[in-house]
Structure formats: C-alpha cells, structure tokens
Amino acid sequence: MLSLLAPGALLALTALAVPPLLHLRRRSEQKLVRFAALRWLGQGARPRSQVRLEQRLLLAVRLLLPAALVFLLAVPVWRSAATASQPWVVVTPGLDPTAARAVVEGSPTEWHWLAPAFPALDTAAPAPAGEAFASLLRQLDAQLPPGAALQVVVPQELSGLDAERLQLHRAVEWRVVTGNTLAPSAMPAHTGNDLQLTLRYDAQHTAGLPLVRALAAAWRAAGLNVTVDEAQSDTAPAASVDALFWLGAELPEPIRQWARAGGTLIAADPAAPEQAAGTSDADTGLPMPITLGRGRLLLFSASLDPAHNAALRNPELPTRLLTLLRHDATPPDRAPAASVSPLRVTDTAPNTAAATSLDTWLALLAALLFLAERILSLRAARQRT
Amino acid sequence: MSEPSYAAGFDPAAIPAEVRARLRGLRLGTRLNSRSAGIGQHTGHSRGAGLEFAQYRAYGQGDEPRQVDWKLFARSDRYFVRDALRESPLTIWLLLDASASMEQADAVRPHYRKLDAACALAACVAEIALQQGDSFGLAALSGAGMQVLMPGGGRRHRDQLWLELRALRHGGTLPAETAVRPLWERIAPGTLVLTLSDDFDDTLVAFAERLAAAGRDVLSIGLLSAEERDFPFLGGHRFHEPESGAELHLEARGGADEFIGRFQAARAGLSRQLAAAGIRHCDHYLDEALDAPLQRLFRAGGWAAPN
Numbered sequence: 001m002l003s004l005l006a007p008g009a010l011l012a013l014t015a016l017a018v019p020p021l022l023h024l025r026r027r028s029e030q031k032l033v034r035f036a037a038l039r040w041l042g043q044g045a046r047p048r049s050q051v052r053l054e055q056r057l058l059l060a061v062r063l064l065l066p067a068a069l070v071f072l073l074a075v076p077v078w079r080s081a082a083t084a085s086q087p088w089v090v091v092t093p094g095l096d097p098t099a100a101r102a103v104v105e106g107s108p109t110e111w112h113w114l115a116p117a118f119p120a121l122d123t124a125a126p127a128p129a130g131e132a133f134a135s136l137l138r139q140l141d142a143q144l145p146p147g148a149a150l151q152v153v154v155p156q157e158l159s160g161l162d163a164e165r166l167q168l169h170r171a172v173e174w175r176v177v178t179g180n181t182l183a184p185s186a187m188p189a190h191t192g193n194d195l196q197l198t199l200r201y202d203a204q205h206t207a208g209l210p211l212v213r214a215l216a217a218a219w220r221a222a223g224l225n226v227t228v229d230e231a232q233s234d235t236a237p238a239a240s241v242d243a244l245f246w247l248g249a250e251l252p253e254p255i256r257q258w259a260r261a262g263g264t265l266i267a268a269d270p271a272a273p274e275q276a277a278g279t280s281d282a283d284t285g286l287p288m289p290i291t292l293g294r295g296r297l298l299l300f301s302a303s304l305d306p307a308h309n310a311a312l313r314n315p316e317l318p319t320r321l322l323t324l325l326r327h328d329a330t331p332p333d334r335a336p337a338a339s340v341s342p343l344r345v346t347d348t349a350p351n352t353a354a355a356t357s358l359d360t361w362l363a364l365l366a367a368l369l370f371l372a373e374r375i376l377s378l379r380a381a382r383q384r385t
Numbered sequence: 386m387s388e389p390s391y392a393a394g395f396d397p398a399a400i401p402a403e404v405r406a407r408l409r410g411l412r413l414g415t416r417l418n419s420r421s422a423g424i425g426q427h428t429g430h431s432r433g434a435g436l437e438f439a440q441y442r443a444y445g446q447g448d449e450p451r452q453v454d455w456k457l458f459a460r461s462d463r464y465f466v467r468d469a470l471r472e473s474p475l476t477i478w479l480l481l482d483a484s485a486s487m488e489q490a491d492a493v494r495p496h497y498r499k500l501d502a503a504c505a506l507a508a509c510v511a512e513i514a515l516q517q518g519d520s521f522g523l524a525a526l527s528g529a530g531m532q533v534l535m536p537g538g539g540r541r542h543r544d545q546l547w548l549e550l551r552a553l554r555h556g557g558t559l560p561a562e563t564a565v566r567p568l569w570e571r572i573a574p575g576t577l578v579l580t581l582s583d584d585f586d587d588t589l590v591a592f593a594e595r596l597a598a599a600g601r602d603v604l605s606i607g608l609l610s611a612e613e614r615d616f617p618f619l620g621g622h623r624f625h626e627p628e629s630g631a632e633l634h635l636e637a638r639g640g641a642d643e644f645i646g647r648f649q650a651a652r653a654g655l656s657r658q659l660a661a662a663g664i665r666h667c668d669h670y671l672d673e674a675l676d677a678p679l680q681r682l683f684r685a686g687g688w689a690a691p692n
Binding site for chain 2: 031032033034035036037038039040041042
C-alpha cells in the first residue's frame with residue numbers, strides 16, 4: 001500500500017504544465033525558406049491552429065522527470081498490507097506475562113513488552129520504565145498500521161503519565177491486571193514534619209545568619225520540627241540533611257561535593273553573573289534550582305543580607321522556600337489505570353507504521369529519466385542542425 | 386527587398402565537360418533572315434555574291450558583266466544575272482534576369498542558384514555562337530540597373546562575357562520598363578534574343594513580347610527550381626519572397642497539391658502566352674542537365690540548321 005507523508009507537495013505537479021508549453025513554442029519556430037513563387041502558394045493552406053506537439057517521446061520524458069521529483073518531495077512510503085491487520089498486545093513491564101495473557105481477549109499473535117523497541121513478550125522482562133509509559137504508547141500508536149487493533153495490559157496504578165491525557169488514533173482495549181501494583185518509584189517523599197537544616201559560613205559573611213535563623217523560626221512557627229546545625233566551617237554535613245545554607249565568598253569543595261551527591265544547597269554569589277545564578281522566578285523572586293550533579297543549587301544573585309536583597313524581604317519567602325525544599329514542584333504522574341484509558345482522536349495523523357521509504361528508488365528513477373532526457377534532447381538538437 | 390550585390394561567382398569551369406561536348410551538336414539559328422551586314426553562316430536577307438543560287442533576274446544598270454549568265458544569254462538572247470543568297474552572321478542577345486528571385490536554389494544543392502544556371506546557359510550559348518562565328522551580347526537586368534555587353538565575336542569577346550558574368554550585379558527587383566528602353570535601340574531587328582529568367586516578373590515577359598512583335602526572334606528559357614516543381618516541404622515553413630519581402634506561414638504538407646496545380650497551370654498559361662507571341666519557350670529545372678533546354682530549343686525545336 002502506497003501512501004504519501006507530505007501530500008501537499010503534490011501541488012508542485014502544476015510544474016507539469018511547463019514542458020508541453022516548451023514543446024508547443026517550438027512549433028512557431030518554422031523553417032525559413034526562400035521561395036520566389038510565393039504568389040502561387042494558396043492562402044487556404046495556412047498552418048492549422050490545432051495543438052501539435054513535437055518530439056513526443058522527449059516530452060513524455062520531460063513530463064515524467066518533474067513528476068518523479070514531485071513524488072519524491074511528497075515522501076512516498078510503502079506499507080506492506082500483510083501486517084496491517086495483526087492485532088497487537090503490549091504489556092507494561094513489571095507485570096507477570098501469564099497474568100497478562102489471562103486478561104487479554106481473543107487470540108492475538110503479536111505479544112510485546114511496552115518498552116523501547118517493543119521486545120517480544122517471550123524475552124526477558126525489561127526494567128520498568130515508569131516515566132516513559134505515555135511516550136512509548138504514543139510511539140507505538142504512530143508505528144502500528146492504522147487498522148491494527150491494540151490491547152494494552154496495565155497494572156492497577158500507572159506511573160509515567162504526563163500532563164496530557166493519552167490520545168491515540170485507534171481504539172485501544174485497556175486491560176487492567178487487578179491486584180498487581182508496581183512498586184512506587186524511589187522518590188524522596190517529605191511527608192514528615194522533620195526538617196534538618198545546616199548552616200555553614202565563614203567569618204566575613206555573617207550578615208545572612210539572622211535570615212536563616214528567622215527562616216527556621218518561621219518554619220517552626222508553622223508547625224515543623226526544624227533542627228539547625230550552625231558552624232563556622234566548610235565541612236560537609238551528613239547526607240540526610242534537607243538543606244545546606246552556605247554564607248561565604250565561594251563554594252568550598254567539600255560542600256560542592258555534598259551538593260553533587262544529592263543535597264540541596266542554598267548559596268549567594270553577588271559576583272556571579274545573572275545567567276550563572278540562574279533565572280529568577282518572576283512571581284517569587286526566588287532563583288530557579290540549578291541541577292548540580294544529583295543535587296540542586298539555589299543560587300541568589302545578591303548576598304543573603306535582606307538589606308541588599310529585595311527577594312529576601314518578601315513575606316512569602318518562608319512558604320515558597322519550603323515548597324522548593326520539599327520537592328513539591330514535581331508534577332503528578334501516577335493515576336489509577338482505569339481512569340486514564342486513552343481517548344480516541346479521529347484526525348489523520350502521520351503514520352509511520354512499518355513504512356519502507358521509496359526515496360532511493362525514486363531518486364534513481366529521476367536520475368535515469370534525467371539521463372534519458374539529456375540523450376533524447378541531444379539527439380533532437382543534432383537532428384535539427 | 387534584398388540589396389543588389391556583386392559576384393555571382395560564375396565560373397566557366399562549372400560547365401561540365403559532357404555538356405560542353407554535347408554543345409557541339411547544336412546550332413543556333415533564327416527563323417528570320419539576318420539583316421546584319423557581312424559574311425556569315427546564316428541565310429541573309431540580301432542577295433548577291435554567294436554559293437547558294439537564289440534566282441535569275443534581268444540585267445540592270447550597275448550589274449557586273451561577269452555576273453551575267455552567258456549560257457542563258459546564248460539560249461534566250463536576253464541578259465540574265467544569277468543572284469545568290471548571301472549568308473550573313475547572326476547576332477545573339479542574351480537577356481539575363483538577375484533579380485533577387487533568381488537567387489533561389491534547391492535545398493539539396495544550396496549553392497547552385499537559378500542565377501548560376503542562367504550564367505552557365507549564357508556561357509554555353511556564347512560557346513555555340515563562337516563556334517558558328519556569330520556575335521553575342523549580354524544584357525543583365527537587376528535591382529542595380531542594367532549591365533550591358535555590346536555584341537561582338539571572337540574568343541576575346543567570349544572572355545569578356547565571362548568577366549561580365551563573374552562580376553554580375555544581382556539582387557533587387559527588375560528595373561522599370563523605361564530603364565530598359567536603351568536596349569530597344571541596341572537590339573537590332575532580326576537578331577536572336579534569348580531571355581534567361583524565371584518569368585515571375587511580368588516586366589521581362591512583356592519586354593520579350595514587344596521584341597518578338599517588333600521583328601526579333603525571341604527565345605525564352607524559364608529557370609525553375611526542383612522545389613517549385615515538386616514542392617517537397619513537410620511541416621511548418623515560413624516562405625519568404627525575396628523581392629517583395631512578403632512572408633507566408635504555411636503547413637506545407639497540406640498545400641503541396643494545391644501549389645503544384647496552380648503553379649503548373651501558371652506555367653502552361655505563360656507558355657501559351659509566349660507561343661502566341663511567337664516566342665519559343667521551354668522550362669529548365671535546376672536538377673536537369675544544363676544543355677537540356679538548349680537541346681529542346683535548337684535541335685528538336687522549330688528551327689533546323691540550314692545545312
């Protein structure tokens with residue numbers, strides 16, 4: 001089955017009007033004959049106005065050549081019709097294949113894992129790729145032939161969803177394996193009331209100390225169990241500490257290492273240019289977190305002295321900073337599977353299912369046509385002279 | 386209209402050897418009696434001393450006594466004088482059309498124009514006249530006017546004719562009748578006039594008719610190209626008439642039969658018209674042998690050589 005990925009390019013077929021015009025125009029280039037007996041030539045034998053084309057073979061080649069090029073622009077692909085109606089079943093990794101076979105209806109032949117490259121279900125189960133679930137399903141939808149039925153075997157609770165509801169171009173049978181919940185992804189959950197803060201500073205930068213103490217006081221007042229470890233040194237704290245405030249000229253190497261290992265570091269660097277300090281959130285004035293290894297860095301562009309930094313004078317500062325510290329910005333990606341069964345959209349989407357590109361053959365054909373055109377044209381020119 | 390140009394490029398060597406050989410069998414002659422003075426090969430108008438007996442006439446004052454036929458006097462007791470026909474030389478005028486229409490050639494032989502054929506024919510006729518001891522003159526008419534070589538005889542005069550033909554001015558249209566008028570005074574009555582033209586221009590035809598009516602023996606060779614006879618064109622052509630500059634765009638395939646019919650009818654009409662005026666005429670096509678029209682006119686034609 002032949003289909004075009006860019007059918008709009010067929011508009012260029014209007015270029016086919018040019019070669020016939022060229023071959024018509026040659027008609028008027030008539031041979032000049034010196035003929036003294038002109039007066040006996042009849043007026044009745046005027047050239048007939050009917051459309052006449054010269055060198056039809058050459059014209060045909062000249063028509064085929066742009067047609068082939070236009071067709072090449074339209075990106076033709078060949079889809080074998082044999083795989084069009086094979087129903088597919090994909091199983092979310094982490095599920096038991098036998099349990100999956102139990103919930104699927106009918107007798108589909110194509111069993112695959114919902115994993116990159118869609119390995120067969122007979123092969124070993126790939127590692128669960130929680131965050132790629134929706135993406136993989138969309139990819140499969142685009143790759144499968146339009147008519148192929150699809151059954152998706154999912155656990156009760158799905159992770160790896162994103163902000164957009166799944167919309168696929170086919171009706172999908174959504175098979176939920178009950179009683180099987182995947183282990184939640186290893187994400188730090190700050191659900192408790194404990195908040196461990198560490199404050200490190202050097203002797204020249206003590207202006208920020210009251211700010212940290214005030215923040216701790218504010219969070220305590222909000223009901224959190226805050227512990228603050230204050231020290232004038234550059235030693236790194238333990239890994240379990242929630243946040244480290246650094247008041248100093250530049251980041252000492254132990255503290256940088258600690259942040260790279262997965263900690264949250266809050267520092268100020270007045271000397272750092274704006275872009276190095278990270279862009280500020282327009283609403284809060286707080287810097288956006290910069291990824292530093294596996295950890296995060298909140299780098300204020302001004303010093304942590306409220307007298308010099310307007311962002312620190314904002315009364316909302318404790319709330320917003322706490323939100324940042326407690327990973328609350330992560331969007332939700334988990335939902336009960338039954339509630340997120342894919343919607344069906346009917347618009348014609350580009351389908352790349354098992355498509356063989358015909359570009360090479362068409363380019364070859366165009367090259368051959370070009371060669372033939374050159375040869376025929378040369379021969380015609382020689383005949384004229 | 387094309388400008389008159391020089392150098393028709395006539396080359397006497399262009400006359401093939403076999404044509405030159407066949408010319409020996411031809412004799413130029415006139416149906417009229419030559420009125421030119423002198424001794425020549427042609428039956429003269431004047432009687433007098435000669436070999437050919439004409440008549441007896443009564444002796445008159447002034448006749449020489451040795452011309453009296455004494456045997457007849459002995460029988461009849463009267464003086465009779467033997468008269469003989471005097472054989473006079475012939476003058477041949479070659480009237481050459483060098484207008485632009487004569488520059489036409491066939492596509493198969495693009496450098497052999499009607500004008501070249503006309504020059505070669507003129508040279509052939511001059512050759513025959515030279516053999517016969519006749520005198521020949523040339524008048525070439527073209528857009529540049531008239532180019533005249535007065536009649537004369539001998540090899541030097543033939544060479545002079547070749548030079549004239551070589552430096553022939555041609556092109557343009559034929560001059561008006563008034564410009565040709567000096568020829569009237571030069572072409573004496575009783576001379577042989579041979580026109581070499583395609584006869585597409587009525588001026589020369591009318592002039593030939595007037596010459597014939599005024600006692601000149603006029604012959605005419607119509608020069609035509611093979612294309613005008615066969616019309617071998619296929620496909621679209623732009624036909625250009627060199628004298629008027631007119632052009633006609635034609636699908637040649639469809640017009641061939643019509644043109645051939647019209648053209649042959651026109652030639653037949655011309656032939657009848659010339660015959661009515663007493664002009665012997667034949668057509669010469671460029672793909673024929675050069676001496677073919679001369680053979681038709683001078684061997685099989687109306688005039689037979691006296692001996």
